Amino acid sequence: MSVEYENPMREPRLVKSVVNIGVGEGGEKLRKGFEVLEMLTDQEPVETLAKTTNAEFGIREGQPIGCKVTLRGEKAYDFLEKAFWVKENQLPEKCIDHHGNLNFGIDDYTDFKEETYDPEIGVFGMDISIVIGRKGLRINKRKKQQKSIPEEHKMTKEEAIQFLKEEFDLEVY
Secondary structure, three states: OOOOOOOHHHOOEEEEEEEEEEOOOOOHHHHHHHHHHHHHHOOOOEEEEOOOOEHHHOEOOOOEEEEEEEEOHHHHHHHHHHHHHHOOOEEOHHHEOOOOOEEEEEOOHHHOOOOOOOOOOOOOOEEEEEEEEOOOHHHHOOOOOOOOOOHHHOOOHHHHHHHHHHHHOOEEO
């Protein structure tokens, strides 16, 4: 049951998907995290830096503690097909916030199809964040004449669930 929109600006779309691996430290472990992300997404990751100092974990502000990749367009769709397969095309409703964004984790990169365990790399899990929106979202991010998005144009949780069911055959329970 596909929803038809009279206005093409109202059609939901996948804005981006961010895949993040937090290793908690730099060095060799971070390099291996880079390898895993590059292997899964075919895109070069960037470092993520600590925003605050946490003495309990031995982390200083500005220290590299992870890596991430932002996927858009066809690459995002391809990666999400694989990631949802790992989750057996089922996710709990609590993974979706009231703005229609989706967040979930995967425990190990070897859960993906055709990925095998490499003892040189080890075990790496990842967090995946998905932004679902409509055209026209740039209006509140641009520098000149910045405006807020009207309530009726914002994505709702129900619309996001419907979009995920149609595009990815995802079951939300």
